Amino acid sequence: MTLDVVLKKSPDAAYRIYDGEATIVLPSHASVHVLNPIGSFVWESLDGRATLAQILDRVVEEYDIGREAAEADLLQFVGALRAQGMVG
Amino acid sequence: MTTPYDDLRNRNFSRAMPMNALFELTFVCNHACSFCYNCPTGQKEMNTQEVIDSLRKLAELNILYLTLSGGEPLVRKDFFDIAQAARQMGFALRIYTNGYLIDEPMAKRIKAIANPIEVEMSIHGGTAATHEKLTCVPGSFRKVVDATRFLRAEGIKVNLKCPVTRNNQDEVLEMDRLAAEVGATIIFDTVITPRDDGDREPVLQMSTDEFLERFWKDDAYRSARREDVPRPRIDQGGEAICGTGRSSLAIDPYGNIYPCVQLRRKAGNIRELASLKDMWRSSPVLIEVRRAAVEVAERLKTEQHGDQCGFCMGVAELQMGDLMSVYPQVARNAEFRAKAYEAWKREHEGEDPGGVSTRCEM
Numbered sequence: 001m002t003l004d005v006v007l008k009k010s011p012d013a014a015y016r017i018y019d020g021e022a023t024i025v026l027p028s029h030a031s032v033h034v035l036n037p038i039g040s041f042v043w044e045s046l047d048g049r050a051t052l053a054q055i056l057d058r059v060v061e062e063y064d065i066g067r068e069a070a071e072a073d074l075l076q077f078v079g080a081l082r083a084q085g086m087v088g
Numbered sequence: 089m090t091t092p093y094d095d096l097r098n099r100n101f102s103r104a105m106p107m108n109a110l111f112e113l114t115f116v117c118n119h120a121c122s123f124c125y126n127c128p129t130g131q132k133e134m135n136t137q138e139v140i141d142s143l144r145k146l147a148e149l150n151i152l153y154l155t156l157s158g159g160e161p162l163v164r165k166d167f168f169d170i171a172q173a174a175r176q177m178g179f180a181l182r183i184y185t186n187g188y189l190i191d192e193p194m195a196k197r198i199k200a201i202a203n204p205i206e207v208e209m210s211i212h213g214g215t216a217a218t219h220e221k222l223t224c225v226p227g228s229f230r231k232v233v234d235a236t237r238f239l240r241a242e243g244i245k246v247n248l249k250c251p252v253t254r255n256n257q258d259e260v261l262e263m264d265r266l267a268a269e270v271g272a273t274i275i276f277d278t279v280i281t282p283r284d285d286g287d288r289e290p291v292l293q294m295s296t297d298e299f300l301e302r303f304w305k306d307d308a309y310r311s312a313r314r315e316d317v318p319r320p321r322i323d324q325g326g327e328a329i330c331g332t333g334r335s336s337l338a339i340d341p342y343g344n345i346y347p348c349v350q351l352r353r354k355a356g357n358i359r360e361l362a363s364l365k366d367m368w369r370s371s372p373v374l375i376e377v378r379r380a381a382v383e384v385a386e387r388l389k390t391e392q393h394g395d396q397c398g399f400c401m402g403v404a405e406l407q408m409g410d411l412m413s414v415y416p417q418v419a420r421n422a423e424f425r426a427k428a429y430e431a432w433k434r435e436h437e438g439e440d441p442g443g444v445s446t447r448c449e450m
Contacts, residue, residue: 012203014180016152018096018105023152025180027205030245034092 001075003056007087008048017044024086033086038063039077046087052078101335101447102327104378106368108336109151110349113139113170114159115341119186120224121212123251123290125283126159133341134359136166140173142339142358147177149364153205154179157349159341162189171202183207187235188228195238206245209235211274214262218255236270246272251280252303253293260303264312276312278303279421281403284352288407294417297424304428315444317432318425320395321388322443328381329388329399330448333374347377350402351411377401380411387412393422396429400448 009015015024022040024033035043041062045055052074059070081087090098100107115128134142146154154174161167162185174181181204190198198204209232213219216229223229236246248267252260260276267274280294295303303309304318328334333347333355343359345367346352355373358364368374380401388394397418401411408415432441 011175014152014175014178014205016107016150016178018100018107018150021092021096023093023096025152025205027180027203028243030205032093034096 001052001079001082003051003053003071003075005052005078006048006050007046007052007078007082009043009046010086010088013086015043026084026086029085031084033084038065038073042074042077043081046078046081097335101331104334104368106149106151106335106337108153108155108331109146109149110155110157110336110338111139111142111146112157112159112338112340112349113161113167114164116163117158117160117186118163118188118225119160119228121222122224123222123253123280123283123293125281125290127284128159129342131342134343136169138343138359139166139170142343143170143174143177143179145358145361145364146339147179149368152178152180153182155182155184156202157184160186160188162194168197168201171198175201175203180205185209185235186223186228187232188225190231190235190238192238192241195235195242195244198239199242199244204244206247207239208247208249211248211250211263211267212253213256214259214266218259221255233266233270236272240271246270248272248274249277250274251277252295252299253280253290254295254299255293257295257299257303260312261308268311274312275314276303279398279400279403279417281350281400282407284406286406291407291417294420297420300421300424301427304424305431317441318396318428319441319444320426320429321397322445323389323395326382327385327447328378329385330381330401332381332401332448333371333377334381337368347374348402350400351377351405352402353377353405377411384412388414391419393419393426395443396422396425398422398448 012028013024013026015022020037020040022035022043056071056074060067114133115126181202183204187209211232212222219229220226239246250263280291282288282291332351338346338349339358343357345355345358353373355371356367361367388397391414399418404413404415405411
């Protein structure tokens with residue numbers, strides 16, 4: 001996956017944010033996921049308009065984390081979300 | 089060991105941040121069950137727009153799990169408009185239905201539009217004769233079984249519920265086998281509740297002592313009761329007994345808001361409120377039931393077999409006129425659970441089956 005990709009939340013996913021943590025329910029997989037605050041920040045940004053590069057900019061701006069490490073984490077994280085059918 | 093999701097739910101529970109709502113979309117039903125707890129008043133039920141406006145308020149309250157119930161929710165011609173709006177607002181849906189209208193195309197439509205995490209249906213016997221004696225609708229047994237198959241074919245989880253009475257107690261094992269055969273889970277409820285108007289006639293149909301002894305003790309019923317042994321409730325140190333008005337709320341077809349579907353103390357009307365948030369924090373009804381739910385947990389510790397009571401404050405109030413009074417049928421059920429537990433301990437000296445959380449959040 002590259003940073004020019006645009007992803008959006010799967011319409012299958014039901015979710016709410018509690019205390020900054022996204023709780024995501026996937027009916028088709030009968031599973032519930034709770035994301036940490038940075039994961040939740042990314043999740044909320046996956047709106048089908050922003051590229052991953054733009055989301056990376058926001059993460060680096062919002063959190064005290066180096067760009068290189070953030071990029072690796074972001075790509076791994078959205079890859080996992082995609083593998084689980086949570087984004088497309 | 090707890091998961092991040094368990095931790096989040098426990099945090100929300102202790103701070104009374106609600107996650108669940110049950111919405112009775114209509115009291116109209118295509119069955120005429122003799123034990124039905126609904127008591128329609130004849131008021132005008134909410135129209136499509138009013139329901140959707142109400143869903144928006146529930147979303148603002150950060151409700152995640154929304155149960156669409158009735159009456160029979162699928163008799164509403166706008167059911168799928170409502171379900172679609174709910175999904176677009178980010179709710180995870182459950183549907184409580186009698187399954188009568190669910191044929192193959194309807195199951196596909198439910199999957200495509202509502203995509204529920206679960207569909208729950210009641211079953212009242214292992215044979216058509218027993219089931220239909222209660223529903224008073226010929227063919228309704230076959231419909232439940234077929235609906236389960238159609239929904240399972242779409243990959244939808246189906247949970248069957250059976251209130252066990254003396255009419256169907258001898259078919260529990262048959263129902264358990266049938267559920268497994270059609271790929272559904274099944275829950276047997278051995279404590280029968282009165283109707284919402286206080287009519288106790290259904291309670292008189294509660295299963296016999298002989299059955300309760302067998303159900304809680306015999307290995308043949310292990311699968312049906314879903315546990316090896318009826319374990320006592322864990323002492324959760326001052327925690328509320330259930331999520332009534334704390335983690336959940338219920339809305340009836342007229343817009344009335346209750347702490348729970350079983351506890352019908354009106355806290356307000358959703359049509360009249362601009363937002364639910366203020367009511368959720370300040371409603372005297374909700375504050376009172378939250379407090380009572382903590383007190384009940386403590387009080388049950390002093391009751392005989394209190395740790396085996398699947399206590400419901402709604403039933404207590406309806407039947408005993410007091411949120412905290414132990415009602416006879418739950419005491420009787422607890423007595424048989426405790427006997428089975430003691431017998432198990434005698435046979436398994438030195439072993440500890442542990443406790444169980446019996447927290448009800450719907």
